Amino acid sequence: MGRRTYPAPLEAIIRELARLPGIGRRSAERIALHLAASPVEEVEQLGRTLVRGRRALLQCGICGNLSAEDPCAICADPRRDIGVICVVEGPRDVSVVERSGLHRGRYHVLGGLLAPLNGVGRDELRIDALLRRLREEKSTEVVLLLSPSLEGDATAMLLQREIAAANPDVRLTRAARGIPAGGKLDYLDEVTLGNAFEGRREMP
Amino acid sequence: MGRRTYPAPLEAIIRELARLPGIGRRSAERIALHLAASPVEEVEQLGRTLVRGRRALLQCGICGNLSAEDPCAICADPRRDIGVICVVEGPRDVSVVERSGLHRGRYHVLGGLLAPLNGVGRDELRIDALLRRLREEKSTEVVLLLSPSLEGDATAMLLQREIAAANPDVRLTRAARGIPAGGKLDYLDEVTLGNAFEGRREMP
Numbered sequence: 001m002g003r004r005t006y007p008a009p010l011e012a013i014i015r016e017l018a019r020l021p022g023i024g025r026r027s028a029e030r031i032a033l034h035l036a037a038s039p040v041e042e043v044e045q046l047g048r049t050l051v052r053g054r055r056a057l058l059q060c061g062i063c064g065n066l067s068a069e070d071p072c073a074i075c076a077d078p079r080r081d082i083g084v085i086c087v088v089e090g091p092r093d094v095s096v097v098e099r100s101g102l103h104r105g106r107y108h109v110l111g112g113l114l115a116p117l118n119g120v121g122r123d124e125l126r127i128d129a130l131l132r133r134l135r136e137e138k139s140t141e142v143v144l145l146l147s148p149s150l151e152g153d154a155t156a157m158l159l160q161r162e163i164a165a166a167n168p169d170v171r172l173t174r175a176a177r178g179i180p181a182g183g184k185l186d187y188l189d190e191v192t193l194g195n196a197f198e199g200r201r202e203m204p
Numbered sequence: 205m206g207r208r209t210y211p212a213p214l215e216a217i218i219r220e221l222a223r224l225p226g227i228g229r230r231s232a233e234r235i236a237l238h239l240a241a242s243p244v245e246e247v248e249q250l251g252r253t254l255v256r257g258r259r260a261l262l263q264c265g266i267c268g269n270l271s272a273e274d275p276c277a278i279c280a281d282p283r284r285d286i287g288v289i290c291v292v293e294g295p296r297d298v299s300v301v302e303r304s305g306l307h308r309g310r311y312h313v314l315g316g317l318l319a320p321l322n323g324v325g326r327d328e329l330r331i332d333a334l335l336r337r338l339r340e341e342k343s344t345e346v347v348l349l350l351s352p353s354l355e356g357d358a359t360a361m362l363l364q365r366e367i368a369a370a371n372p373d374v375r376l377t378r379a380a381r382g383i384p385a386g387g388k389l390d391y392l393d394e395v396t397l398g399n400a401f402e403g404r405r406e407m408p
Contacts, residue, residue, distance in 0.1 A: 005299060005302070005303070006299055007270055007271045007272040007276070008272055009256070009257040009258075009261050009272050010257065010261060010295075012253050012257050013254055013257040016249070016254070020235050020238060020239075022234055023231075023235070027227075029296065029299075030225055031224050031225060031226065032257075033294070033295060033296055034225045035224075035254060035257075035258055036258065036261050036270050036295070038258070040258055040259055043254055043255055043258040044255050044258075045220070046220055046251075046254060047252070049217060049220040050217055050220070050251050051248050051251040053213040053214065053217040053236075053239075054217070054239055054240065054242070054244055054247040054248075055244055056213035057211065057213050057240050066210070066214060067211050068211040073211070091210070091237060092233065092237055095210055099209070
């Protein structure tokens, strides 16, 4: 009798969905069965939104963030402080910082972190574009907001060296690390705890 | 400054993905950012597979399962035992039983379980089609394989009554309930344990 599975068109949907990040075979099956039970028009709308949305997205020529316009809404906003550039790994980080409202400058999206073993070297990141901005825009400060990982640290060290060489007058800072708000001490890993101690300050 | 989020086309993708079952806002963001970083052609292929796959799917006129042909491959297979019908809720159940290889008959897909509070009444299920099959096909046995829930039990009781009235000669069985293989006793809920006791058999 052999191992039957789902009919071929459903299998094709499942396989395609299972290639997406965070979607396992089981989730893909669940979504595919949901689509199979949905009106054709709804699936067409989904397909249209994905394709049109993707086609409408481009990279801001200044900061490199995803955008529907070039320059993006943030870089085009005259109320932003052009002198302060927050350097992040990807568009998600921009969104997180924007929601916090803590940064009034602009961004620079690297498009990744140094990861030589995964084929991400210096030239895969938007570092030359950053150095060019530091020369052309009257930047006063660069804030590195990179993940506290080996890749984040390696990227920060490289940037520190290159930024100092390109524009020695710019102030280079890195977001503080330590105990997250609401974090329970007994759940903290040693690296976080180490950062918390290392970055300790005098109490006023 | 207001609360910026993602650019509009990306937001549209996120919202559309977040409507799918099991996809929360966070997973939708992750997938959308992945699509934004993928070549347009890949996203077009995804959209095409979803739409074409959905269009190619139909319901088997005999068993009601999802299929690319009518009748489906199972109903069209002359090696299947036409006399035994396994009644299930949906296409996923058919797939599970088929992978097990335990059932050599055909299926009947109800398309749901009785859930009056959710607007699923008798006539939303493919019950009339089942009764017709019992009259027209020379069925000898109907095996109910419905989930052990309130809805499953209500559906089973209704089917028992209607099948007995439509074809008193057919043998009606229901898959056994009890302790699942590999299940640890201390994790079992009381209902499962109750089923295990109630369904106990003499040891040979």
